[in-house]
Amino acid sequence: MSLQTPNTTAPVILTGDRPTGPLHLGHFVGSLRNRVTYQDQYRQFIMLADAQALTDNMDDIGKVHRNVVEVALDYLAVGIDPTKSTILIQSQIPELAELTFYYLNLVTVARLERNPTVKAEIVMRGFERDIPAGFLTYPASQAADITAFKAGIVPVGEDQIPMIEQCNEIVRKFNRTYGGEKDILVECKAIVPEVGRLPGIDGRAKMSKSLGNTINLGASADEIRAAVKQVYTDPLHLKVSDPGHLEGNVAFIYLDAFDTDKEGLAEMKAHYTRGGLGDSVVKKRLEGILQDMLAPIRARREELAKDKGQVLQILKEGTFKAREVAAQTMDEVRKALGLSYF
Amino acid sequence: MSLQTPNTTAPVILTGDRPTGPLHLGHFVGSLRNRVTYQDQYRQFIMLADAQALTDNMDDIGKVHRNVVEVALDYLAVGIDPTKSTILIQSQIPELAELTFYYLNLVTVARLERNPTVKAEIVMRGFERDIPAGFLTYPASQAADITAFKAGIVPVGEDQIPMIEQCNEIVRKFNRTYGGEKDILVECKAIVPEVGRLPGIDGRAKMSKSLGNTINLGASADEIRAAVKQVYTDPLHLKVSDPGHLEGNVAFIYLDAFDTDKEGLAEMKAHYTRGGLGDSVVKKRLEGILQDMLAPIRARREELAKDKGQVLQILKEGTFKAREVAAQTMDEVRKALGLSYF
Numbered sequence: 001m002s003l004q005t006p007n008t009t010a011p012v013i014l015t016g017d018r019p020t021g022p023l024h025l026g027h028f029v030g031s032l033r034n035r036v037t038y039q040d041q042y043r044q045f046i047m048l049a050d051a052q053a054l055t056d057n058m059d060d061i062g063k064v065h066r067n068v069v070e071v072a073l074d075y076l077a078v079g080i081d082p083t084k085s086t087i088l089i090q091s092q093i094p095e096l097a098e099l100t101f102y103y104l105n106l107v108t109v110a111r112l113e114r115n116p117t118v119k120a121e122i123v124m125r126g127f128e129r130d131i132p133a134g135f136l137t138y139p140a141s142q143a144a145d146i147t148a149f150k151a152g153i154v155p156v157g158e159d160q161i162p163m164i165e166q167c168n169e170i171v172r173k174f175n176r177t178y179g180g181e182k183d184i185l186v187e188c189k190a191i192v193p194e195v196g197r198l199p200g201i202d203g204r205a206k207m208s209k210s211l212g213n214t215i216n217l218g219a220s221a222d223e224i225r226a227a228v229k230q231v232y233t234d235p236l237h238l239k240v241s242d243p244g245h246l247e248g249n250v251a252f253i254y255l256d257a258f259d260t261d262k263e264g265l266a267e268m269k270a271h272y273t274r275g276g277l278g279d280s281v282v283k284k285r286l287e288g289i290l291q292d293m294l295a296p297i298r299a300r301r302e303e304l305a306k307d308k309g310q311v312l313q314i315l316k317e318g319t320f321k322a323r324e325v326a327a328q329t330m331d332e333v334r335k336a337l338g339l340s341y342f
Numbered sequence: 343m344s345l346q347t348p349n350t351t352a353p354v355i356l357t358g359d360r361p362t363g364p365l366h367l368g369h370f371v372g373s374l375r376n377r378v379t380y381q382d383q384y385r386q387f388i389m390l391a392d393a394q395a396l397t398d399n400m401d402d403i404g405k406v407h408r409n410v411v412e413v414a415l416d417y418l419a420v421g422i423d424p425t426k427s428t429i430l431i432q433s434q435i436p437e438l439a440e441l442t443f444y445y446l447n448l449v450t451v452a453r454l455e456r457n458p459t460v461k462a463e464i465v466m467r468g469f470e471r472d473i474p475a476g477f478l479t480y481p482a483s484q485a486a487d488i489t490a491f492k493a494g495i496v497p498v499g500e501d502q503i504p505m506i507e508q509c510n511e512i513v514r515k516f517n518r519t520y521g522g523e524k525d526i527l528v529e530c531k532a533i534v535p536e537v538g539r540l541p542g543i544d545g546r547a548k549m550s551k552s553l554g555n556t557i558n559l560g561a562s563a564d565e566i567r568a569a570v571k572q573v574y575t576d577p578l579h580l581k582v583s584d585p586g587h588l589e590g591n592v593a594f595i596y597l598d599a600f601d602t603d604k605e606g607l608a609e610m611k612a613h614y615t616r617g618g619l620g621d622s623v624v625k626k627r628l629e630g631i632l633q634d635m636l637a638p639i640r641a642r643r644e645e646l647a648k649d650k651g652q653v654l655q656i657l658k659e660g661t662f663k664a665r666e667v668a669a670q671t672m673d674e675v676r677k678a679l680g681l682s683y684f
Contacts, residue, residue: 050681051443058447058519065680091681094672097443098436101393101483104476105400109451112475133454133479134446140475141443177400316684330436338407339392339433342658 014151016047019067023074024214026198026207039084051091077301088322095330099144143167148326150186164190178336203232228287243275356493358389361409365416366556368540368549381426393433419643430664437668441486485509490668492528506532520678545574570629582620
């Protein structure tokens with residue numbers, strides 16, 4: 001199989017996931033779906049960020065290891081094509097740790113502590129004063145990941161924008177100090193996908209494995225059915241004849257995300273809000289759409305899962321290819337830092 | 343040339359220097375002299391810590407690069423034998439950065455901030471709130487250096503003992519969490535050399551390039567003569583007939599460190615303290631000893647400096663050999679962390 005990207009002059013885009021659990025509809029809407037498009041427009045690197053996942057999973061490293069192949073299966077099942085996208089495993093590219101090491105000299109402790117994303121995640125994870133150093137410093141690690149591949153575009157959630165800003169600060173400081181005539185590192189641009197975050201089936205703002213409110217991409221037909229039954233709708237919509245509300249109504253939010261028959265959906269919304277339409281009808285439509293959408297993904301996933309050796313081979317080839325790129329950048333950085341001798 | 347260590351079952355010792363300037367008598371007394379002995383007792387790794395030197399020399403990286411070969415010349419000139427000791431360049435062993443990356447997850451920010459050595463150096467370097475992250479985290483980097491070679495012994499100054507304690511905390515935490523039946527990492531023991539720190543020629547506590555109070559190992563005969571003339575003695579010893587004092591008298595401190603004729607020295611001290619012995623006589627003795635001691639070192643250094651390519655070759659071979667050891671440790675660590683896939 002050729003792993004050559006179709007267009008080597010296209011801009012580089014870096015995306016990825018922490019492999020801590022199976023991917024779900026939230027990932028599909030927020031990123032996976034876009035990546036299938038990106039791979040025809042950009043040179044796409046997709047990183048399985050296992051090393052970064054360890055920063056707050058040092059007590060359950062087996063989970064990270066297990067999920068590397070599971071997440072790769074999700075990638076391939078949704079249509080990420082290893083002949084177009086380079087899928088890599090972060091920990092297998094030591095240059096990423098090496099770049100991180102040097103970038104730590106370009107950022108102050110105070111600056112890291114001011115990073116809003118880091119601050120929010122420290123609160124979220126309940127670290128308080130016992131923050132692992134690797135967690136505080138992970139913006140430097142992320143800057144290493146982005147710059148190693150000279151990515152000019154990084155799709156992120158709104159809340160991750162400060163990470164991109166910090167990366168660019170490091171890039172500018174590096175180029176200013178060690179760049180000479182030609183900039184060595186490349187600044188990147190955050191793109192925030194139009195469709196925002198998908199709520200969980202329980203109506204909470206975020207679909208998240210740890211909240212148990214997800215529909216996984218590999219979910220069985222029964223699991224999809226059961227999940228749709230639980231989908232949060234309008235608590236004031238007690239009788240079919242009552243007018244229903246759309247705001248915060250997860251069934252309609254999901255339909256907005258996945259229903260391609262926009263006209264039919266608009267009619268259904270109108271009917272629902274004026275009253276006379278039961279939740280069961282809405283959920284039936286939603287279930288049908290999700291079943292249709294996920295059935296081929298599940299089938300591909302099951303087929304691929306039969307030969308995990310082949311999946312590992314794809315990861316190996318992608319990682320090897322990515323490492324060549326990262327090693328080239330590391331070489332330039334090492335030279336700029338005066339750390340070349342032999 | 344064979345780079346085989348004479349005894350591969352001997353304990354491993356790690357020593358080294360930040361290559362930020364030529365080495366001087368203070369290094370000779372505090373460490374170099376001992377290393378010449380250690381290399382017959384231990385498997386000695388001597389690290390040119392260029393990557394660590396960057397943590398507070400990012401504004402003058404040329405200095406670090408230049409001094410790698412200069413410090414190596416000092417090593418070889420004093421009798422460090424590359425067939426017995428493995429001399430390595432830190433930055434050329436990416437596994438050291440990689441280990442650092444993972445150790446950062448095993449130490450909290452609060453713990454790093456409490457490290458007395460780090461605290462003292464932050465004050466000394468005037469960092470205050472603008473501490474580069476790489477500086478705060480350098481205990482993790484030092485732990486990486488020590489454990490990569492499975493060093494059981496690390497000679498350090500009194501002030502560096504907290505670094506060794508922090509290294510061992512990381513080792514214990516790693517082994518406890520990921521070690522399984524067999525410990526992967528090795529705890530190390532600090533040894534503090536008997537002869538303490540040599541004062542500067544001006545009487546200040548520390549001989550230091552930045553204070554301009556050193557006698558370099560490569561000093562010319564004239565430089566040695568000029569330096570000895572400046573050596574701080576007893577400011578109350580105005581006339582030859584006055585009784586002189588030994589405390590804080592750098593001429594006598596140096597004689598204590600270098601004069602092998604202990605009896606003759608004792609007599610001279612007695613004469614000096616009861617009065618009737620001029621500083622010039624003491625300094626003459628000191629100069630003679632230093633000239634005799636440094637002349638062969640300087641000669642060897644000049645000889646070696648004629649072929650820097652050969653010095654680089656020695657560093658290349660040492661680094662290559664050291665990298666094999668570090669890569670082996672990294673492999674074990676990666677496996678323990680569940681980061682092996684292919």
